[in-house]
Amino acid sequence: MTREDFVPVLVDFMGRHDRYLVAGHMNPDGDCIGAATAMALALQSMGKEAFVYFDGSIEGYSEMTDLFPTLDLEEACALMDMKPCAFVLLDAAEDKRLGKGKDLPAKAVDFICIDHHVQDSIFARMTYAEEHSSATCEILYHLFRIAGIPINRRMANALFMGIAFDTGGFRHQNTTSSTYRIAGELIDMGADHKKILNRMFHTHTLKEMKVLGEAYRKAKLYEDGILAVEMTRADFLKSGAGPDEVSGIINRLSETSEALVTLYLRESEDGKIIISLRSKGKTDVAKVARCFGGGGHVLAAGCSLEGPILYAKEELLKAIRAQMQAEG
Numbered sequence: 001m002t003r004e005d006f007v008p009v010l011v012d013f014m015g016r017h018d019r020y021l022v023a024g025h026m027n028p029d030g031d032c033i034g035a036a037t038a039m040a041l042a043l044q045s046m047g048k049e050a051f052v053y054f055d056g057s058i059e060g061y062s063e064m065t066d067l068f069p070t071l072d073l074e075e076a077c078a079l080m081d082m083k084p085c086a087f088v089l090l091d092a093a094e095d096k097r098l099g100k101g102k103d104l105p106a107k108a109v110d111f112i113c114i115d116h117h118v119q120d121s122i123f124a125r126m127t128y129a130e131e132h133s134s135a136t137c138e139i140l141y142h143l144f145r146i147a148g149i150p151i152n153r154r155m156a157n158a159l160f161m162g163i164a165f166d167t168g169g170f171r172h173q174n175t176t177s178s179t180y181r182i183a184g185e186l187i188d189m190g191a192d193h194k195k196i197l198n199r200m201f202h203t204h205t206l207k208e209m210k211v212l213g214e215a216y217r218k219a220k221l222y223e224d225g226i227l228a229v230e231m232t233r234a235d236f237l238k239s240g241a242g243p244d245e246v247s248g249i250i251n252r253l254s255e256t257s258e259a260l261v262t263l264y265l266r267e268s269e270d271g272k273i274i275i276s277l278r279s280k281g282k283t284d285v286a287k288v289a290r291c292f293g294g295g296g297h298v299l300a301a302g303c304s305l306e307g308p309i310l311y312a313k314e315e316l317l318k319a320i321r322a323q324m325q326a327e328g
């Protein structure tokens, strides 16, 4: 479906209902948080009741810009049980990507997805995907512009944050001249690019620096160019930070020049092993992540596994090597 074909569907969807729950994938990142904020604000500007839900914290991002407040799972369930509510899933297109909220779409009276990941299965009434867009926020920018939905300063900030996040600060391969033009438009609409980029890429607490130091210390480079680091809860405790407090470690690790594929595993508060993957270009890490029910892009992907962490590491190493071999 083309963008122009989807716009009337979206406008109809946004006009049709009174109440909307907007959500993104679990362990929400800058793109899905920015997209959800912009979408909720757009709905609100149309006189709709809008709510946002994530399985995971939005904390670090709320320091970059004024985000839309979020509901927890209990509140989201209560909302959807109480009155008819439509559901918007952003930056994901599969129920399992909602994490603990995976049963929410079933409660909705209507349901659409907007995403830029490679689709495996599609479960919404309508899924719109642009695999070549740098970010879901880039797709929303185009959709809002074509639909004539005004983008105010707060929405511009949220969209800029998402694009900056998913392009790694306009450095990743997904960054095109169009990405820069959109970023420029968003700055003209009031996005505070200096604050967002500084906070996102160049601001770290001492705790975060210490966790990063521990991760660098533990990094192991294998002969085939895989750089692997596993961080247990104890490793985080040493640095005084909780395992869910520090983000962006994978990006710093993948700056290692010898690393063709970077594998970062961390033991979460609830004992789950959360895995991030980065590739320098030859290996499709989205295919690796999908072996374990995860997802992502060719060069950046993620998944989660049950522990113990060393078992998860061995499984991932095997899968990465199989993928490397398959690609020659």
Ligand SMILES: [Mn+2]
Residues within 6 Å of the ligand: 031, 032, 091, 116, 134, 135, 136, 166
């Ligand atoms: Mn994204």
